[in-house]
Amino acid sequence: MIRRLVIACSTSMALLSACLGGCVVVEGEPLDDSLGEEGDLGSARLALTGVTATWTRVGRLDNALKIAAAHNVIFALSTSFKLYRSLSGQNGTWTLEDHPAQARDIAVAGGLLYALNDNKTLWLHRDVPTRNTWIYQDTPFAAKTIGSGGSVAAVNLDDSIWVWSGPPAGSPWINVGELPGVKEVSMPRGRYWLLTDSGEIYSANEGLSDLRQLTPSLPVAAGVPMDISAARADELWVLTTAKELYKVTFTETNCSNFLDDDRDLATDALDDDCR
Secondary structure, three states: OOOOOOEEEOOOOOOOEOOOOOOOOOOOOOOOOOOOOOEEEEEEEEOOOOEEEEEEEEEEOOOEEEEEEOOOOEEEEEOOOOEEEEOOOOOOOOEEEEOOOOEEEEEEEOOEEEEEEOOOOEEEEEEEOOEEEEEEEEOOOOEEEEEOEOOOEEEEOOOEEEEEOOOOOOOOEEEEEEOOOEEEEEEOOOOEEEEEOOOOEEEEEOOOEEEEEEOOOOOHHHOOEEEEEEEEOOEEEEEEOOOEEEEEEEEEOOOOOOOOOOOOOOOHHHOHHHO
C-alpha cells in the first residue's frame, strides 16, 4: 500500500564546489561488446487500458552498473565507476565521458546529469571545455538510489520516495509516498516508473495513484530488470541483470476514450497512433 505524504525536508550542508573523482577524461575499458544484435522481441500488454508496450533490444553493456536517460542521449556508469555516453545506446557508440570514482548512481533530471556518491552526497555535472566539473548540491543521507525525470527522485533506505525541488543547491526534498520493496523510481512528466527489488516494473500516475504492472517481454537469458530510466513518459530504458539494454516504447491502442493513454502529450484526436 502506498502512503501519500507531502512533507518538505531540507538536508543540505554547506555549499561545496569540487570535482567528483577527477576532471580529466582517461582511457578505460569498453563498456559494451564489439558486436551486438538489434531486434524487436514483440509486444506485451501493459496493465493500463489502451496501451501496448514494445520491448526492443538495443545492445549489451557488459560492464554497466547504472543507466540514466536524457531526451537525446543515454549515460551509463560502469562497474569501475567510469561514466559513458551514447546517442543511441547501441554497441560501438559509447564514449568515455569521465571517471567519477566515488559515484554509485546517476540520474538525468531537467536535462542535467547528477551523481550520488558512496558517501550520499549529490553532485551536478558540468561539461565545460577541456574538463568535467562536478558541483556539490546536497546530502540526501538516507538515499539508496536516485532516478531520472523532471526532477531528481530518491528512494530512501525505508522505501520512501522523495523528489528534490532543486536546483539550486540546498533546495528541500519533498516526500511523495512510500512503497515497500521499491528499488528505483523514474519520474518523467505525466508518469512514474518504479522498479522493485525483485525486478518488477510498475507504472503510476503522478502522486503514485493507479499503480499498474508492466510485464517484461524478455527472453530468459536476458535476466530481469536491474535498473530503469526515463526522460519521457512514453519511452523507458531498461538494463537487465544479464547486462542487456532495452528500450520500451508505448503505442496508443484505445482511440475512442479521448484520453492520452500512452502519455505522449497527445489525446486521441491528435495522436499519430490513432490516425
